[in-house]
Amino acid sequence: MPSRKRLFRAIKLAAVERGHCPECSRLFSILSNHQEIVPHIRELSVSGGDWILQDETLPLLLHRIAEAECLQRFAILTISVTSWMKFGSILQGAFRSLLSSPRLIKLSLLWNITRDFPVEYLVLPPALEDLVIDEFGSDLIPPNNVLPSNDQNTSSASGSHQLRSLKIQGDYTSGLLTYLTRPLCTIQLSHLRDLSIGYTSPELMGQFQKVLEVAAPSLERLIWESQRYYYNQDNDDPDLLTPLDLSQLGRLRTLELQLYPEPCQFRLTTTILRGWRIPNRLRRLTLKFNCYYFSVGFGSLTPREDGTAFLSDANVHLDRALTSLCDKAAFPSLEAIELEIIAEEEEFVFARRQIRERFVEASFPCLIKTGYLTATWRWKRI
Numbered sequence: 001m002p003s004r005k006r007l008f009r010a011i012k013l014a015a016v017e018r019g020h021c022p023e024c025s026r027l028f029s030i031l032s033n034h035q036e037i038v039p040h041i042r043e044l045s046v047s048g049g050d051w052i053l054q055d056e057t058l059p060l061l062l063h064r065i066a067e068a069e070c071l072q073r074f075a076i077l078t079i080s081v082t083s084w085m086k087f088g089s090i091l092q093g094a095f096r097s098l099l100s101s102p103r104l105i106k107l108s109l110l111w112n113i114t115r116d117f118p119v120e121y122l123v124l125p126p127a128l129e130d131l132v133i134d135e136f137g138s139d140l141i142p143p144n145n146v147l148p149s150n151d152q153n154t155s156s157a158s159g160s161h162q163l164r165s166l167k168i169q170g171d172y173t174s175g176l177l178t179y180l181t182r183p184l185c186t187i188q189l190s191h192l193r194d195l196s197i198g199y200t201s202p203e204l205m206g207q208f209q210k211v212l213e214v215a216a217p218s219l220e221r222l223i224w225e226s227q228r229y230y231y232n233q234d235n236d237d238p239d240l241l242t243p244l245d246l247s248q249l250g251r252l253r254t255l256e257l258q259l260y261p262e263p264c265q266f267r268l269t270t271t272i273l274r275g276w277r278i279p280n281r282l283r284r285l286t287l288k289f290n291c292y293y294f295s296v297g298f299g300s301l302t303p304r305e306d307g308t309a310f311l312s313d314a315n316v317h318l319d320r321a322l323t324s325l326c327d328k329a330a331f332p333s334l335e336a337i338e339l340e341i342i343a344e345e346e347e348f349v350f351a352r353r354q355i356r357e358r359f360v361e362a363s364f365p366c367l368i369k370t371g372y373l374t375a376t377w378r379w380k381r382i
Helices: 002-007 024-033 035-040 058-067 084-099 119-123 151-158 174-180 202-215 263-275 313-324 353-363 365-370
Strands: 010-014 043-048 073-078 106-111 130-134 165-169 194-199 221-226 254-259 284-290 336-344 373-380
Touching: 010 024, 024 035, 024 058, 035 058, 058 084, 073 084, 084 119, 119 174, 165 174, 174 202, 194 202, 221 263, 254 263, 263 313, 313 365, 353 365, 365 373
Parallel strands: 010 043, 043 073, 073 106, 106 130, 130 165, 165 194, 194 221, 221 254, 254 284, 284 336, 336 373
Antiparallel strands: none
C-alpha cells in the first residue's frame, strides 16, 4: 500500500508518441477498484492535443480525482486544441470540478488552452497561491460579471485568493494584467513573493508598473523575460522602453533578466540596469541567456577558437553597467552577479572548459575584476 501512495502521488496524462495516447479507461478502472488510492493524488498534469477531446473516459477520471478534494497542483497544456469551447460542456464541467478543489494551490495553463479560457475560472480555487499563465490568448477579455458589484462581496472572498507566485508569459498578457490590477479583483497580489513577467511590447510597461505597486510590500523575486516567439527588434529599442521604478520594492532580493544573445538585447539590458532604480538591498542579479529558440545559437556570443568573443559596443556597455552595481556603498547587500547560458547540446564549441573560461574573460573583463561574477552553462535538448 505505501508503494501505491507514492506511485499515484503525481499523475501525468500525455501522448508518449504520435498515435499512442494515454489509456484513461485503464487508470479509471484502477482508481475505481482501489478508491483508497485517490486521496493520495496530489498532482495532475494533462498534456496533448486531440486525444483530450476524443477520450470519453477522461471526464469521468477527472471527476473521480476531484471528488477526493485532495488535489494540490493541476496543469493543462494543449497543442492542437486551440479553443476552450472545443472541449464541450461535459469536459468543461470536469475541469471546473478540479479547479474547485479546496486544496488546490497551484494552477498552470499552458499554450493554446489560454486562447479563450474563461477568466472567471481563475477564482474557483479557494486556496490558490501559485498561478502560471504561459502564452495567454488574445481572446481573453475579463467579463464584467466576474467582478463583484460591491466591497462587501470583495471582502468575503479576497482573503482566500492571495497569490504568492505569479508567472505570466506570452504575447497577450494585457487582458489578464488589467483584470488582476482592478480594485475589486478577488485575486489579490499584495502578498506576492515571486513574479515572472514576459515582455513583448513597450505598451505593457504601464501595466507592469501597476502590478509592482500592488506587490511592493511583499515581492522578493522578480524575473523579467524577453519573449521572442515572434521576433520584433523594435520591442528591444531602449528608446521605446518606459523605465520601471523598482525602488519601491523594499523586500526585493533577487532580480533575474532572461534575454537572447543579440546586441539589441544587450543594449536593452544595459538600459534596464541603468534606468530601473534597482533597490540597494538586492542580493543577487542573474542574467540568463537563452540560446536555443529558433536556431538563435550563440550569435554574437560565439567565441573564436582561442576563446575570445566577437564583441560589440553593446557588450562593452553591458559589462560596464554590471560592474557599476558592484559598489559596496551603493549596494551593500549584493552577493553575486550570475551569468547562466542555456544552449543546445549541439553547441559543442562550449564543451571544452578552457573555451568557456576564455569566453567569459573576453566578454566581461571589468566585471570579473570585481569578484562578483559566477558563470554556469546548462545544456538543453531541443
